[in-house]
Amino acid sequence: MQQLFKYNWQVRDEWFDWCDQLPDSELNKKRTGGTGSILYTLFHIIDVEYSWIRAIEGKEDVTFSFEEYQSINKLKKLSDTLRLELESFLDRLEEINLEEKVKASWQEDEYIAENVMNHVLVHEIHHIGQLSVWARELNKKPVLANLIGREL
Amino acid sequence: MQQLFKYNWQVRDEWFDWCDQLPDSELNKKRTGGTGSILYTLFHIIDVEYSWIRAIEGKEDVTFSFEEYQSINKLKKLSDTLRLELESFLDRLEEINLEEKVKASWQEDEYIAENVMNHVLVHEIHHIGQLSVWARELNKKPVLANLIGREL
Numbered sequence: 001m002q003q004l005f006k007y008n009w010q011v012r013d014e015w016f017d018w019c020d021q022l023p024d025s026e027l028n029k030k031r032t033g034g035t036g037s038i039l040y041t042l043f044h045i046i047d048v049e050y051s052w053i054r055a056i057e058g059k060e061d062v063t064f065s066f067e068e069y070q071s072i073n074k075l076k077k078l079s080d081t082l083r084l085e086l087e088s089f090l091d092r093l094e095e096i097n098l099e100e101k102v103k104a105s106w107q108e109d110e111y112i113a114e115n116v117m118n119h120v121l122v123h124e125i126h127h128i129g130q131l132s133v134w135a136r137e138l139n140k141k142p143v144l145a146n147l148i149g150r151e152l
Numbered sequence: 153m154q155q156l157f158k159y160n161w162q163v164r165d166e167w168f169d170w171c172d173q174l175p176d177s178e179l180n181k182k183r184t185g186g187t188g189s190i191l192y193t194l195f196h197i198i199d200v201e202y203s204w205i206r207a208i209e210g211k212e213d214v215t216f217s218f219e220e221y222q223s224i225n226k227l228k229k230l231s232d233t234l235r236l237e238l239e240s241f242l243d244r245l246e247e248i249n250l251e252e253k254v255k256a257s258w259q260e261d262e263y264i265a266e267n268v269m270n271h272v273l274v275h276e277i278h279h280i281g282q283l284s285v286w287a288r289e290l291n292k293k294p295v296l297a298n299l300i301g302r303e304l
Contacts, residue, residue: 003270033288034281111300118155119299125274126297129186129281136185145278147271148263 001117002090006152008049008124009083014143015042015131016079019072026138027072034130040066041131042075045124050082052120053089055104056096056113153269154242158304160201160276161235166295167194167283168231171224178290179224186282192218193283194227197276202234204272205241207256208248208265 019027019038027039035041043066051061069075089096098114111119125145132142171179171190179191187193195218203213221227241248250266263271277297284294 003267004274007270007274033285033294109301115155115300115304118159122156122159122277122297122299125277126281126284129278130285132278133185133282133285142185145274147274148267149261152267 001121002093003152004121005086005090007147007150008121008128010150010152011128011143011145012042012045012079012124013076015128016072016076018135018140018143021140022138024071028070031134031137033133034127038131038134039070039072039075041127042072042079043069045127046075046079046082048123049086049120051106052102052104052116053086055102056116057089061105153273154245155304156273157238157242159299159302160273160280162302162304163280163295163297164194164197164231164276165228167280168224168228170287170292170295173292174290176223180222183286183289185285186279190283190286191222191224191227193279194224194231195221197279198227198231198234200275201272202238203258204254204256204268205238207254208268209241213257 019042022038024039028037030036031038035044043064047064051063054061064078069078096113098112098117100113101110102113102116103110128143128145132145135142171194174190176191180189182188183190187196195216199216203215206213216230221230248265250264250269252265253262254265254268255262280295280297284297287294
């Protein structure tokens with residue numbers, strides 16, 4: 001499970017670098033499918049991951065406003081900052097009871113912590129797949145999604 | 153890890169059902185990004201998963217020709233047939249040494265079995281994300297990708 005989080009973070013950072021070749025207008029441009037834009041997809045991935053991991057830890061949700069993070073530099077900084085807390089959580093994963101139910105403030109139902117962790121993993125990979133189609137529609141080569149061959 | 157395989161299979165089956173609303177011409181139509189078509193994406197997911205799991209088991213690779221599976225019914229049947237073998241593998245997962253190196257006939261390098269398993273999982277989710285963009289481009293609602301809320 002830790003490996004898949006590391007994979008997601010590595011791929012996400014590569015997408016941040018990839019975005020450097022595009023002007024803000026392209027990053028913010030409304031596209032078909034997914035969350036609607038490249039920049040908002042990255043914001044959404046960061047936001048959802050952080051919110052769910054805090055929910056597993058029983059911590060109150062912190063909400064971020066997209067309006068404050070509408071550039072790759074700001075988003076990357078947010079991602080880096082939150083990652084410190086997430087890394088510390090993953091380091092302590094063996095102490096976490098993944099069988100426990102998690103109640104998130106924005107959800108009616110409770111979910112088993114292990115399912116929540118898997119949900120977060122799948123969520124990012126799914127959205128990254130969407131970015132890869134938009135990249136090709138821009139005639140750009142997307143970030144490689146392969147997990148094997150990476151140093152994780 | 154088992155849960156993520158089950159998630160992938162459930163989502164894949166929902167995409168098979170989803171495809172029923174489209175004529176073969178749309179399923180085979182060349183699209184931008186990913187593997188190039190909806191049908192070939194599903195074939196590719198099935199093929200890659202099966203090949204890698206067989207490689208982990210030290211079994212010889214079986215190659216499938218896309219030309220023989222160019223309909224949803226044929227693909228679904230292939231997926232169902234191979235799944236029996238994959239389910240049996242997952243049931244025996246505790247007996248498998250996931251630290252062992254895997255040498256696939258189509259790869260030069262060897263990879264740790266656990267990484268291969270994660271690679272297979274990520275591979276399918278990534279391609280399904282691509283299908284979801286193509287679905288919206290067809291003005292269709294894609295299959296829901298959420299993991300929480302599913303019976304797995």
